[in-house]
Amino acid sequence: MKRIITVLIMLAVILMVSGCDTAKTDGEHQSTEIISLAVQPSSLEMYAGERRTFQLAATLANGEVRDLTSTPDFTYSSSLDNAVIVESGYIQVNDSILEESIEVVFSSNGRRDTLKIKVSSNPITAFQVTEEGRALVNDASRYDVVVNKSLHLTSEYVPENLVIPAVAFPESYQGALEKMHLRDEAATALEKMFTAAKEEGLELYAISGYRSYSLQDRIFQYQIKRHNGSEEEANRISARPGESEHQTGLAMDISAKSVDFKLNQTFADTAEGQWLAENCAEYGFILRYLKGKEAITGYQYEPWHFRYVGVELAEMIMSEETTLEEFFMNLSTQ
Numbered sequence: 001m002k003r004i005i006t007v008l009i010m011l012a013v014i015l016m017v018s019g020c021d022t023a024k025t026d027g028e029h030q031s032t033e034i035i036s037l038a039v040q041p042s043s044l045e046m047y048a049g050e051r052r053t054f055q056l057a058a059t060l061a062n063g064e065v066r067d068l069t070s071t072p073d074f075t076y077s078s079s080l081d082n083a084v085i086v087e088s089g090y091i092q093v094n095d096s097i098l099e100e101s102i103e104v105v106f107s108s109n110g111r112r113d114t115l116k117i118k119v120s121s122n123p124i125t126a127f128q129v130t131e132e133g134r135a136l137v138n139d140a141s142r143y144d145v146v147v148n149k150s151l152h153l154t155s156e157y158v159p160e161n162l163v164i165p166a167v168a169f170p171e172s173y174q175g176a177l178e179k180m181h182l183r184d185e186a187a188t189a190l191e192k193m194f195t196a197a198k199e200e201g202l203e204l205y206a207i208s209g210y211r212s213y214s215l216q217d218r219i220f221q222y223q224i225k226r227h228n229g230s231e232e233e234a235n236r237i238s239a240r241p242g243e244s245e246h247q248t249g250l251a252m253d254i255s256a257k258s259v260d261f262k263l264n265q266t267f268a269d270t271a272e273g274q275w276l277a278e279n280c281a282e283y284g285f286i287l288r289y290l291k292g293k294e295a296i297t298g299y300q301y302e303p304w305h306f307r308y309v310g311v312e313l314a315e316m317i318m319s320e321e322t323t324l325e326e327f328f329m330n331l332s333t334q
């Protein structure tokens with residue numbers, strides 16, 4: 001009898017415990033319910049073909065935050081068919097998309113969040129070929145425009161809002177010379193960069209900025225004469241008209257008193273040249289023609305030539321020690 005009572009008590013205990021368990025499971029189920037979903041970042045500016053990381057986090061009823069990014073626990077859809085692929089923590093924009101604004105909606109357990117993506121075409125594929133076989137860039141006014149020996153500007157292109165930045169120019173410059181100009185945003189960035197250098201005790205001088213198609217033509221003809229009529233030799237150091245990024249109003253050649261305001265490779269060894277190479281990206285500029293990259297850029301090393309591309313792009317390019325051309329060629333593998 002005693003044994004039966006013990007068994008009954010044990011059964012009751014088991015039932016109570018399992019009953020508790022059931023209640024606990026229900027409670028747990030409720031507490032692990034997703035109450036909100038958040039995608040980070042919530043907006044992105046991306047190039048067609050570009051791949052970026054993102055984070056998808058679910059907040060549960062019990063306050064816990066769960067990372068869903070690399071799990072199969074969510075679905076997504078985009079406002080434009082086949083515009084993006086989301087996989088293993090990356091989001092990639094289809095490389096055939098031109099300028100477009102896309103919304104990607106992430107869902108899990110009925111909760112949603114939206115990532116807005118502003119897509120720009122890749123500058124190295126955004127061109128049209130003329131009857132003569134020249135590739136003309138579609139939009140020369142972009143801050144990320146690529147102009148080189150393959151991608152050209154028209155003879156008519158003159159940037160809007162050219163201004164003279166409030167920076168030091170060599171004393172020999174009298175009046176408002178064409179080459180003192182830059183596009184306004186690049187001019188403001190240049191002013192900030194020169195001010196920051198000055199605070200470090202370095203005096204930078206702006207030597208040559210905007211160059212019109214016709215001035216570039218005159219410079220190129222002069223360089224041909226200097227190189228005994230060799231267009232090829234002249235083209236190693238000077239651009240053909242339409243092929244110079246000085247025509248964009250986004251490039252400035254910079255020098256220092258210690259090298260007599262000259263534009264040559266000794267500038268790389270000066271304190272000014274070194275400071276610029278290290279700090280230019282913070283102001284949106286890149287060192288455009290790197291050492292050892294002549295086969296890619298088409299130009300020799302030019303430690304004095306700085307090109308404005310905006311801070312975000314400049315920081316990516318300078319930290320990777322790459323060229324503008326390679327950056328856009330390798331977008332899908334970054």
Ligand SMILES: [Zn+2]
Pocket residue numbers: 246251252253304305306
């Ligand atoms: Zn230059």
